[in-house]
Amino acid sequence: MHAFIASAHTFVGRRKHNEDAYLLDPEEGVFAVADGMGGYAGGEVASRLAVESLAEFFQHVTADADATWPYGLDPALSLAENRVDAAVRLANRRICQGRQGELRDMGSTIALVSLLGSSAIVAHLGDSRVYRLREGTDGPALEQLTRDHSLYEQLRAGGVAMPPLAEFSYANVITRALGPQEEERPELHRIELRAGDRLLLCTDGLTGPLAPETIAALLAAGPVEEVCERLVHEAFLAGSRDNITAIVVAVVD
Structure with missing residues (x-):
């Protein structure tokens, strides 16, 4: 079993409103970031619904071992x-049920980590990401644990020669997310954890302007609270035009 330290930080950045939301629940060992879509009202509501629903479910099934799950x-x-x-x-489901009137187009990405002691379940929909920083023979190495559900990544995976993401005209087109499809399910997998690992959950407001090597260097140095705020701050200084949210989880022993 491992112990963990976690911290979260979100920043409206150059937007008028913050449509990101996050879940930081060390007691349940559950962490998530959500990036809302569908205009100001829709995006803010969808991301909030996402993290509130996640928190409610995890707390409910922990408190009541005989609780009925919503799915078989x-x-x-x-x-x-x-x-x-x-x-x-x-x-x-909660977001789908709320897609009416001015909220009819709302949706949200989600990136989630559920800690299990010496391992974790990683789940995601959309282009919010999860990374793992691990010490290697040549120093800390950053691994992206999720693959974006985006038009860009879909074309690239299909063998199409793609320009850098920043130069792609449809960089913001998401192919999977919470909200648009009632039967949507997350892509998920299990990872092993080691003492010294650091996990980063973040929205694309952070990954857009920061290169992987910059993320790795920032993630490696300092207490998690400082690291989390520094990542968000550096993404803003690098020109991010979006809301910026990060959660850093450190495996301490």
Whole structure:
């Protein structure tokens, strides 16, 4: 079993309103970032609904071992994976139910980590990301644990020669997210953790302007509270035009 230290920071940046939201729940070992879509009203509501629904579900099933889950178990998944899958699907349902009137186009990305002691479940929809920084023979190495659900990544994975993301005209087109499809389910997988690992969950307001090597250098140095704020601050200084949100989780032993 490992112990963890976690910190979160969000910043409106150069936008008028903050449509990002986050969940920081060390007691449940659950952390998530959400980036809302669908205009100011829709984006803010969708991201808030996402993290509130996740928090409510995890706390409910922990408090009541006999609680009824909103979805049946998938035999292809472990119990821990089923719990994460059900939580994200419930958040999606809540957003779908609210897509009416001025909120009819709302949606949200989600990137989530559920800690299990010596391992973790990583789940995501959209282009919010999860990274792991791990000490290697040549120093700290950064690994992106999620693959964006975006038009850019879909084309690139299909073998299309793509320009840098910043130069792509449809860089903001998301192919999967909470909200648009009622039966949407997250992409998820299990990872092993080691003492010294650092996890970063973040919205694209952070990853857009910062190169991976910059993220790695910032993530490696200092207490997690300072690291989290520094990552957000540096993304803003680098020209981010979006809201910026980060959660840093350190595996301490």
